[in-house]
Amino acid sequence: MLADLIQNTLDGLSIGAAYALLALGFTLIFGVLRRANLSYGAAIMFGCYCATWTHLNFGAGLLLLAAITVAGTVLAGAYVERLCFAPHRGGSMIAAMVASFALWMQFEELVTLVMPTHLYAFPALYEGAPLAFGPYTLRVDALVMFGAAIAACALLWGTLYRTRFGLAVRAVTEQPAAASLAGINLPWVYVRVFALASAIGGVAGYLVVASHGQITPMLGMWSTLKGLLAMMLGGLGSLPGAVVGGLALGLLEAHSQWFLGPQLRDLIAYLLLFVLLAARVPWMHTRSAS
Amino acid sequence: MDFYFSLAQLIGVHTLLGLSAYIVLLTGQVSLAQAGFFAVGAYTAGMLTVLAGWHLVPALGASALSGAAVACAVGFPALRVKGLMLVIATLAFGEGVRLFFFNFDYQVAVDGIRLGPLGGEGFRQIRFFPENGWGTGEVMLFMWVFVIAAMALLWWFDRSRYGSVLRAVGEDELAAQSVGINLTAVKVSAMTVGGAIAGVGGGLYAHYTTHIEHSSFNILVATFAIAYPILGGLRNVFGTLLAVIFVQGFLVEGLRFMGDWRNLLFGALIVLAMNLRPSGFLGGRRRA
Secondary structure (H helix, E strand, O other): HHHHHHHHHHHHHHHHHHHHHHHHHHHHHHHHOOOOOOHHHHEEEEEHHHHHHHHHHOOOOOHHHHHHHHHHHHHEEEEEEEHHHHHHOOOOHHHHHHHHHHHOOOHHHHHHHHHOOOOEEOOOOOOOOOOEEEOEEEEEEHHHHHHHHHHHHHHHHHHHOOOOHHHHHHHHHHHHHHHHHHHHHHHHHHHHHHHHHHHHHHHHHHHHHHHHHEEEOOHHHHHHEEEHHHHHHHHOOOOOHHHHHEEEEEEHHHHHHHHHHHHHHHHHHHHHHHHHOOOOHHHHHOOOHH | HHHHHHHHHHHHHHHHOOOOOHHHHHOOOOOOOHHHHHHHHHHHHHHHHOOOOHHHHHHHHHHHHHHHHHHHHHHHHHHHOHHHHHHHHHHHHHHHHHHHHHHOOOOOEOOOOEEEEEEEEEEOOHHHHHHHHOHHHHHHHHHHHHHHHHHHHHHHHOOOOOHHHHHHHHHHHHHHHHOOOHHHHHHHHHHHHHHHHHHHHHHHHHHHHOOOOOHHHHHHHHHHHHHHHHHHOOOOHHHHHHHHHHHHHHHHHHHHHHHHHHHHHHHHHHHHHHHHOOOOOOOOOOOO
């Protein structure tokens, strides 16, 4: 029993690291733009399919595939930003959301047109057996995911708190109007934040796909929903919150799957989120949220 | 001709879905829960006609009631939060409903055949229309009676004091509250009416397709529900109808000759429409 609990915790933390990365990208976009980007996951899927296409046609090493995934996601992110968010600055939140939803469908359609088979194999990050610590096992790709999540957090923290660009981002997050008066070029900040968030999403997408060893068009919806859930659980607009939310979601899923079965796993996560939101727990209601 | 009747049926169902989001949007709230109410209505009507042998009309009444009851029950806790928090809370609820039906088994033997919802496989054989010998034309007329009734109801709301109250809350909550409007009551009532309309739409949808499953009620459907009134504008109910005709009639059916590339253009045209008219085709001065 205890052994199972510990193993589940390890598994939960492994998948939680991926959720944390997804949530970091989401939080960045939300914190700065105050907009829900529904096509975030679809852009990640597009990046992963770019890498899959390259792999099938030319064959490429793991690092190159990761680079292509990130590049593809940033490219898709730029497309989304130009079409959905640039025209609606200061305008309605919901017009941007509906537009980003339309692009989500576009990405899914493009991917299924170019690569019509539903499921493609993706070169795995690590082929060998999982590491064993006594009775417990830990997958090597989960360790890589952890490492990547920690590295991404550190990089992001450094960018936000140790550079001029980070200062501008934080100023815009706090007070867009005041930041603009202080001479910060708002569109410039928005575009770069979008690119940064897309790059983090690309890394997350690559790691998820490479550890699953396969890719389907469902990846888009999956990453949008998991990223949103993790971001909300940790509290909107907070970077440490995104990481904690991601890990918490991973743990919750692993344990509820063990106790209640795989069918109820997702249901529990949504129920918990709904209850927490409606109960207005304090950490979820930062000033930027409403 | 059957093709056009069938298209008109589809447009009718989607108009009801859009209208259910329209009245909630009037109060300034963005809800992704409409697909959940739609699902509740679909399963309720389907189970009543197939398993209990009800006529469709009372079954649709039950759909409306169950949709409204669920919407009211969800509205109280959910509408305490606003903006993106509400979007996510209602999304969580909608996905929760979908996953509930993904796990929902209730099969009964009717005339020796086991019928009813069966988890991931969905609910097959909702054959009220063919069993009673209704042609596509009659089904279309039947559906449009409900669509027109819903449009008339909302049109009347818009003309009445209630409509002004809804729009006042949507325009400026603080100002509305300061003149003595009970925000919770207004928002929850709008959500309840929306739930009833979505419930009827779901009941009609179940009988139109004869087969429903959890994936017919996912986040895409929920987003379509709010996309219609946003595309059409919130000035009046005809905006929503126009947007449904634009999307289902023109973008989905009209562009079919373009084959596989249709959906790429589909997305681009919605983005274009949003960028050219951020407050909708028939949009007024206000933005959601």
